[in-house]
Amino acid sequence: MVSTEQPPAVVRRGTNLDRVGGFNDTVVLDAIRRADQRLSRVEIAAATGLSGQAISNITRRLLVAGLVREAGRQKSTGLGKPRTLLELEPTGQYAVGVHLDPAVVTVVILDLTGQVVARRRAETPATDDPGLLIAGIAATVEEVIAEASAPRERVVGVGIAAPGPIDVERGVVVNPPNLAAWHLVPLRDALRERTGLPVLLDKDVTAAASAEKWAGGSNGRGSFVFFYLGTGVGAGLVIGDEVVRGSSSNVGEIGHVIVDPDGPICYCGRRGCVGEASQPRFLVQQAMQAGILAQGIDLDDRRAVDGAFAALCSQAGEGVEAAREIITAFAARIAKVVEDIANLLDLERVVFGGPHWDQLAPFFGEFVRAAMVERFLVRSVHPFVVTGTALGADVGAVGAASLVLDHTFSPNPSVLLLGPAESALAAAQVVSVER
Numbered sequence: 063m064v065s066t067e068q069p070p071a072v073v074r075r076g077t078n079l080d081r082v083g084g085f086n087d088t089v090v091l092d093a094i095r096r097a098d099q100r101l102s103r104v105e106i107a108a109a110t111g112l113s114g115q116a117i118s119n120i121t122r123r124l125l126v127a128g129l130v131r132e133a134g135r136q137k138s139t140g141l142g143k144p145r146t147l148l149e150l151e152p153t154g155q156y157a158v159g160v161h162l163d164p165a166v167v168t169v170v171i172l173d174l175t176g177q178v179v180a181r182r183r184a185e186t187p188a189t190d191d192p193g194l195l196i197a198g199i200a201a202t203v204e205e206v207i208a209e210a211s212a213p214r215e216r217v218v219g220v221g222i223a224a225p226g227p228i229d230v231e232r233g234v235v236v237n238p239p240n241l242a243a244w245h246l247v248p249l250r251d252a253l254r255e256r257t258g259l260p261v262l263l264d265k266d267v268t269a270a271a272s273a274e275k276w277a278g279g280s281n282g283r284g285s286f287v288f289f290y291l292g293t294g295v296g297a298g299l300v301i302g303d304e305v306v307r308g309s310s311s312n313v314g315e316i317g318h319v320i321v322d323p324d325g326p327i328c329y330c331g332r333r334g335c336v337g338e339a340s341q342p343r344f345l346v347q348q349a350m351q352a353g354i355l356a357q358g359i360d361l362d363d364r365r366a367v368d369g370a371f372a373a374l375c376s377q378a379g380e381g382v383e384a385a386r387e388i389i390t391a392f393a394a395r396i397a398k399v400v401e402d403i404a405n406l407l408d409l410e411r412v413v414f415g416g417p418h419w420d421q422l423a424p425f426f427g428e429f430v431r432a433a434m435v436e437r438f439l440v441r442s443v444h445p446f447v448v449t450g451t452a453l454g455a456d457v458g459a460v461g462a463a464s465l466v467l468d469h470t471f472s473p474n475p476s477v478l479l480l481g482p483a484e485s486a487l488a489a490a491q492v493v494s495v496e497r
């Protein structure tokens with residue numbers, strides 16, 4: 063069964079021990095963030111398991127720090143005076159997100175509530191010099207901060223989402239298959255030097271999964287796989303409301319799962335890897351062979367292939383049979399991989415996204431759903447939902463920024479935010495004032 067039913071969000075419980083004040087501050091902030099409405103102190107106490115006195119102290123600190131604000135009063139129930147309601151103060155903190163895709167660079171700045179305040183998108187320059195690209199990114203970071211009118215001291219840091227594999231500890235982009243000039247580029251430190259802001263680096267798919275968790279509404283709850291459809295394919299994982307990273311933060315390298323023994327030869331030397339069989343150039347080649355697209359498209363010209371791929375998608379959307387067959391077969395290959403991941407990890411949902419999703423969304427989700435209906439093994443126990451991101455093409459950049467905001471809301475953030483100086487780190491952990 064395929065359904066759109068979603069479970070409720072899980073709120074963490076606090077502890078009333080004094081020594082973990084910093085922990086409790088983040089628990090309270092997190093409870094306010096996750097609530098669908100403004101909360102009273104009594105409701106925050108109920109959601110977190112903290113005492114009324116603890117909530118009173120913590121909310122006072124958060125008000126002084128400018129991270130929450132009072133927002134009206136609850137209707138009186140006739141018992142005592144009406145309760146003051148609290149919500150996040152959007153201008154309390156900002157985070158910048160950069161998504162480096164082989165085709166496009168996206169930069170966004172989020173406020174504390176996770177809303178995009180400003181954004182820039184530009185084609186990834188075709189340069190052999192990563193230094194030029196980094197300088198361009200740094201300039202764009204300054205532009206979005208200025209456009210958002212964000213005070214510098216309230217900008218918590220910059221998150222970068224990059225194609226894998228990456229070396230998270232050293233902040234290095236190792237050797238992404240679709241960015242030929244990028245070999246062992248120390249992206250994190252270079253950007254930190256240029257901006258003076260704390261910077262973290264993470265995988266694009268992990269960032270996208272994190273964006274869903276933060277800003278995807280019901281899409282982002284529980285256990286799901288974010289399936290990235292771009293120049294490459296990849297999978298980001300959230301299990302039990304936690305972003306899964308693996309032993310080296312390189313989780314989700316699914317590109318070499320073999321889905322078609324008769325498929326195209328992959329650069330790894332084998333045949334029919336899902337990454338290669340999902341490349342626009344392969345699908346465009348199939349469309350040329352089927353006579354749907356004009357002959358002679360240069361398959362090594364990324365722009366030409368992107369244009370032809372868009373034409374193929376719109377023909378499939380219009381119901382041109384041969385085009386639909388190519389996209390249906392593509393969807394079936396993806397469905398096979400999704401099924402294996404979902405069964406292995408007992409997931410509730412796949413969320414599709416990435417640069418190609420907007421073109422594929424009108425029909426691709428249906429094809430995948432149809433291909434999966436009879437196959438998902440756990441379906442007799444719980445439904446499995448096939449859906450697409452509501453965050454559009456910004457999802458990777460939003461995710462990178464939300465990984466930075468994660469430091470504000472999580473007592474044990476999942477990634478290391480490295481700052482240029484002690485003071486910047488202290489600013490990033492402004493809520494952890496009690497030790």
Ligand SMILES: [Zn+2]
Binds near residue numbers: 317329330331332
């Ligand atoms: Zn391969």
